[in-house]
Amino acid sequence: MKFNEFDFKEELIAGLRDIGYTDPTPIQEQTIPIILDKKDIIGAAQTGTGKTGAFVIPVIQQILENPSEQTQALILSPTRELAQQIDEQIFALGYHTGISSATIIGGEDFGQQAKAIRSGVDIIVATPGRLIDQTKVLDIDFSHIKFLVLDEADRMLDMGFLPDVTKIIKKLPEKRQTMLFSATMPNAIKELANRFMDNPEKVEIAIEKPSGSITQQAYFVNQKEKLALVQDVLDDMKWDSCIIFCATKRGVDExxxxxxxxxxxxxxxxxxxxxxxxxxxxxxxxxxxxxxIVATDVLARGIDIANVSLIINYDVPRAVDDYVHRIGRTGRYDKTGTAITFVNKKDRRAFSAIQDKVGDQLEMLKVEDSSGTQKPNSSKEKEVKEKEKQKERTHQSDQKKKKETKSDKTMKQLSKKEIEKRNNKVQNLDSVEVILREDKIASKKHELNRKERKQSSNKDSSSKSTNDKSSSKRNEPVIPAERIKKATKRNQNAPKPAKGLWGLIKSLFS
Incomplete structure (x- = not known):
């Protein structure tokens, strides 16, 4: 079917011809006849399918059929950018018709907008919040409104505009034609339709499914590696224009x-x-x-940008619908495009829902490092490798502990006893002998360690053996037991007996 097959006014046909519209898209082909038949309609189609033209074209046609000096159409949009885009399309399509329009959005001159409303433009395109602000200042006459369009209605509800939208609708005539367009059909949209629409016709085109003209890919990547991966993607791929979506405004700036x-x-x-x-x-x-351009989801809905060949989801969107809208910025109409998503550990749950929705359309890729070797393609694999490394470190530590000899443990125990004994008074010869034995064992341990160090540095094994033996003999206690008994007795008979081990040793040499 061609646009010239519709019974449009010649002025509108000229506008369609100026912007190169020849064949209607599926959503346009199915909705335009219903709107021209003056019926309420719910049009559901994924982003990038031509929904704006689906309502702008028939609204212009009907205004041309019944011109008036009063405002006849009100179009509500969730974002400023989308409102401006709708207004631009009205201007382009209505260039030869003389139809006027005005955008009522935040961030622009309030007084100029009020002046446009008073002038009685044919079509007002507005964001709900700013239009409510204008109604507080101006006594806007909505009594001549014949056409109400809620564009990207699901997005408006997500952004919390339902109370404002409800207030605006209540100011409009009950007898009007209402057109609701949305990329998804949640229950809130159905409730809104039941409240404010009169037996609407429904048209759904490939709802909630990404276009088949989009190549979808994803990388599992650590957050710190994302910037380097962006550079690699931009360097390796052929692209004309690219949108990178971030989850937060701060993330966009950074x-x-x-x-x-x-x-x-x-x-x-x-x-x-x-x-x-x-x-x-x-x-x-x-x-x-x-x-x-780096953007939040403010650029994900409805904005018609030609020749976007690459979409990068720097952050995984929290909802499947948002993913569909983001990647829908590319692969529009008869074009192809690529959408790449970076997935870190925290994104796995949200990404899993996306995988369930798009299925085999989404290809998982692996990141290659500078040497050409492939890095693990999931944080789970990295966790496994880290656990294996930790297990190996624990095993090595256990092996090292096992190498500790029995004599090492004995020496540790004797060392503790030695400290206790030196704090007590020497009571008899037996206790003295125990202490001396402990000192002897400690001396032997020290000598063994010294011998091991010598063996590692001396190549002459026979010389080492001789030195070790002589050294061992020199360090053995040579005090006869008889001498110890005499020293003990002498110490006990002294006017001021010496206390402790060091007192006894002093007696031996006095």
């Missing part, structure tokens, strides 16, 4: 800074940037001035 330090030309975008910065970054990326 990664942009690190990439620039590495000499990689990169921009960034997230919710904390003011609108001028966001517009500038997005314009530079779309125009090709900056080939790479």
């Amino acid at each position: 990664l942009e800074r690190l990439l620039q330090k590495k000499g990689i030309k990169a921009g960034s975008i997230h919710g904390d940037r003011d609108q001028d910065e966001r517009n500038k970054s997005l314009h530079e990326f779309k125009s090709g001035q900056v080939p790479l």
